[in-house]
Amino acid sequence: MGLISGGVFFKILAFLCFIRLSQGRNSATPDLPPLRKASSFSKIQHEAYDYIIVGGGTAGCPLAATLSKKYKVLLLERGGSPYGNRNISYLENFHICLTDESKNSPSQGFISTDGVINSRAKVLGGGTCINAGFYSRANRRFVKDAGWDEELVNQSYPWVEERIVYWPKIAPWQAALRDGLLEAGVSPYNGYTYDHLFGTKVGGTIFDEAGYRHTAADLLAAANPDNLRVLLHASVNKVIFKTRHGHQKQSAIGVQFKDENGGHHQAFLSQKRGSEIIVSAGAIGSPQLLLISGIGPRSELKKHNISIVLHNEHVGKGMSDNPLSSVFIPTKDPPKQSLIETVGITDDGVFIEASSGFGQTGDSIHCHHGIMSAEIGQLSTIPPKERSLEAVHKYVRNKKSLPKEVFHGGFILSKIDGPLSTGNLVLVDTDPNSNPNVTFNYFKHPQDLRRCVYGIKTIEKIIILQGYSGHHLALPWWMSCRQGG
Numbered sequence: 101m102g103l104i105s106g107g108v109f110f111k112i113l114a115f116l117c118f119i120r121l122s123q124g125r126n127s128a129t130p131d132l133p134p135l136r137k138a139s140s141f142s143k144i145q146h147e148a149y150d151y152i153i154v155g156g157g158t159a160g161c162p163l164a165a166t167l168s169k170k171y172k173v174l175l176l177e178r179g180g181s182p183y184g185n186r187n188i189s190y191l192e193n194f195h196i197c198l199t200d201e202s203k204n205s206p207s208q209g210f211i212s213t214d215g216v217i218n219s220r221a222k223v224l225g226g227g228t229c230i231n232a233g234f235y236s237r238a239n240r241r242f243v244k245d246a247g248w249d250e251e252l253v254n255q256s257y258p259w260v261e262e263r264i265v266y267w268p269k270i271a272p273w274q275a276a277l278r279d280g281l282l283e284a285g286v287s288p289y290n291g292y293t294y295d296h297l298f299g300t301k302v303g304g305t306i307f308d309e310a311g312y313r314h315t316a317a318d319l320l321a322a323a324n325p326d327n328l329r330v331l332l333h334a335s336v337n338k339v340i341f342k343t344r345h346g347h348q349k350q351s352a353i354g355v356q357f358k359d360e361n362g363g364h365h366q367a368f369l370s371q372k373r374g375s376e377i378i379v380s381a382g383a384i385g386s387p388q389l390l391l392i393s394g395i396g397p398r399s400e401l402k403k404h405n406i407s408i409v410l411h412n413e414h415v416g417k418g419m420s421d422n423p424l425s426s427v428f429i430p431t432k433d434p435p436k437q438s439l440i441e442t443v444g445i446t447d448d449g450v451f452i453e454a455s456s457g458f459g460q461t462g463d464s465i466h467c468h469h470g471i472m473s474a475e476i477g478q479l480s481t482i483p484p485k486e487r488s489l490e491a492v493h494k495y496v497r498n499k500k501s502l503p504k505e506v507f508h509g510g511f512i513l514s515k516i517d518g519p520l521s522t523g524n525l526v527l528v529d530t531d532p533n534s535n536p537n538v539t540f541n542y543f544k545h546p547q548d549l550r551r552c553v554y555g556i557k558t559i560e561k562i563i564i565l566q567g568y569s570g571h572h573l574a575l576p577w578w579m580s581c582r583q584g585g
């Protein structure tokens with residue numbers, strides 16, 4: 101120490117911290133606790149956990165990281181690691197990833213009984229590995245209605261933002277939407293902000309300057325590695341219940357899961373008060389797992405010979421999905437690729453967003469492009485009730501003959517915040533990896549339909565205003581209205 105003066109020492113230290121910080125922000129693999137395969141979970145191990153978290157997705161990863169600071173945590177994820185998979189990591193592969201149907205795909209194809217094509221995440225990091233990466237803080241109203249402590253919520257945002265959120269350098273298509281929204285009266289312009297404010301803004305994104313995706317899995321770097329065990333390819337097929345001594349009701353004591361080789365395992369909670377199984381398996385996976393485990397409407401459980409733990413009418417009810425309607429605008433030249441960056445937030449609860457430039461490469465023409473497909477307009481010539489994954493495959497085969505130029509263009513999207521239309525979820529079988537039947541009843545509620553019309557009319561205004569001013573968008577354009585997403 102005597103050789104280096106204090107000032108120099110601190111400068112070196114600061115410099116080292118700077119290198120470390122910049123590496124942390126940009127490196128492909130953050131410093132994570134070990135990600136082990138489920139088969140490594142030894143059957144003779146009797147370690148007990150304070151928390152067992154089912155589903156290592158958008159919610160499960162930060163939850164596991166936070167709880168591990170004080171408690172012993174087991175995180176069980178049915179999918180694999182997102183690291184080293186270019187389909188996940190690069191923005192340009194967004195649509196390719198959604199349509200990947202291979203066995204280890206991070207995306208599981210899903211079609212609601214309404215006939216809307218969608219994807220369910222099946223990978224550590226969950227939806228943040230396959231989604232459009234737009235980041236915004238919550239509507240304050242949402243926080244209030246949820247009964248959360250707003251101050252604590254406010255304090256928590258930077259924890260995520262510092263780790264995985266970036267400001268976009270907005271693409272021309274997104275700049276055109278910004279100008280169009282303002283001309284169409286979706287004002288004021290709130291600039292770059294994470295806050296949910298009425299008007300037009302540019303929000304955050306989990307894609308960095310290089311178009312590299314940062315996911316919820318990266319948040320595991322904040323965990324205490326001594327307290328957290330992460331298992332991949334661990335499909336939970338049952339929450340185990342037992343009547344505790346001196347109690348009437350059954351309580352959850354552990355879980356049963358299958359590893360990547362089909363081997364069965366069980367993991368248990370510690371005897372400590374307050375130890376819990378947390379189900380964060382997604383909006384579809386969570387009720388599905390409850391039903392499979394024996395919690396739900398008696399009649400539903402009986403149909404599948406599931407022994408009843410608790411009769412509860414509400415499991416699988418009130419399912420809703422925010423409908424997305426899109427307009428595809430063809431252009432002469434392929435626009436630069438972009439996902440959601442600019443958003444118009446109307447006081448009516450309609451969000452207007454845009455994406456551009458997908459489906460231009462030889463490779464991508466062979467994909468059905470999932471929910472963002474330019475050809476959804478054509479696919480929707482198949483009546484909704486006849487849409488199946490097989491019908492999609494057949495469509496994809498025919499699509500190969502289409503000229504590349506028909507895919508040049510971009511979308512303007514309209515979404516409804518908090519739809520009032522609801523539906524239900526029922527099991528098809530008792531396999532946690534198969535899709536249950538889900539009905540969302542899109543636009544059944546007149547207010548949802550009214551908002552859809554308002555959204556599309558706003559988009560129409562934007563296109564006409566932008567088209568006539570002649571700078572950004574090439575007319576003619578056509579419209580493809582669809583639901584879901």
Ligand SMILES: Cc1cc2nc3c(=O)[nH]c(=O)nc-3n(C[C@H](O)[C@H](O)[C@H](O)COP(=O)(O)OP(=O)(O)OC[C@H]3O[C@@H](n4cnc5c(N)ncnc54)[C@H](O)[C@@H]3O)c2cc1C
Nearest residue numbers: 155157158159178222226227231232233234336381382385
């Ligand atoms: C195409 C698309 C684009 C989107 N774009 C955006 C966007 O730009 N911005 C935005 O904020 N939101 C977007 N969303 C929505 C967002 O991604 C989801 O709301 C969010 O990821 C849901 O988080 P979750 O933790 O509830 O579920 P998920 O992130 O899906 O996590 C659930 C996890 O549980 C696992 N799991 C399920 N069942 C089991 C089981 N039995 N055993 C073990 N593991 C299990 C799954 O594999 C998954 O990893 C988009 C969604 C989609 C599909």
Ligand SMILES: *[C@@H]1O[C@H](CO)[C@@H](O)[C@H](O)[C@H]1NC(C)=O
Nearest residue numbers: 185186187196197199200201
């Ligand atoms: C990427 O997705 C395509 C299909 O869309 C698939 O064929 C390919 O195997 C995937 N690549 C990886 C690395 O998983």
Ligand SMILES: *[C@@H]1O[C@H](CO)[C@@H](O)[C@H](O)[C@H]1NC(C)=O
Nearest residue numbers: 237240249250251252254295
């Ligand atoms: C939370 O943050 C928002 C804006 O970011 C602010 O308007 C609000 O007053 C804050 N609430 C509390 C309780 O700190």
Ligand SMILES: *[C@@H]1O[C@H](CO)[C@@H](O)[C@H](O)[C@H]1NC(C)=O
Nearest residue numbers: 402403404405406528529530
């Ligand atoms: C439920 O059990 C009955 C009687 O054992 C059997 O006939 C029926 O096929 C079973 N149903 C399912 C869905 O397994």
Ligand SMILES: *[C@@H]1O[C@H](CO)[C@@H](O)[C@H](O)[C@H]1NC(C)=O
Nearest residue numbers: 212213526527528529536537
């Ligand atoms: C699930 O939906 C499919 C197609 O909509 C239907 O044929 C099937 O009968 C449904 N199964 C159940 C259990 O509801």
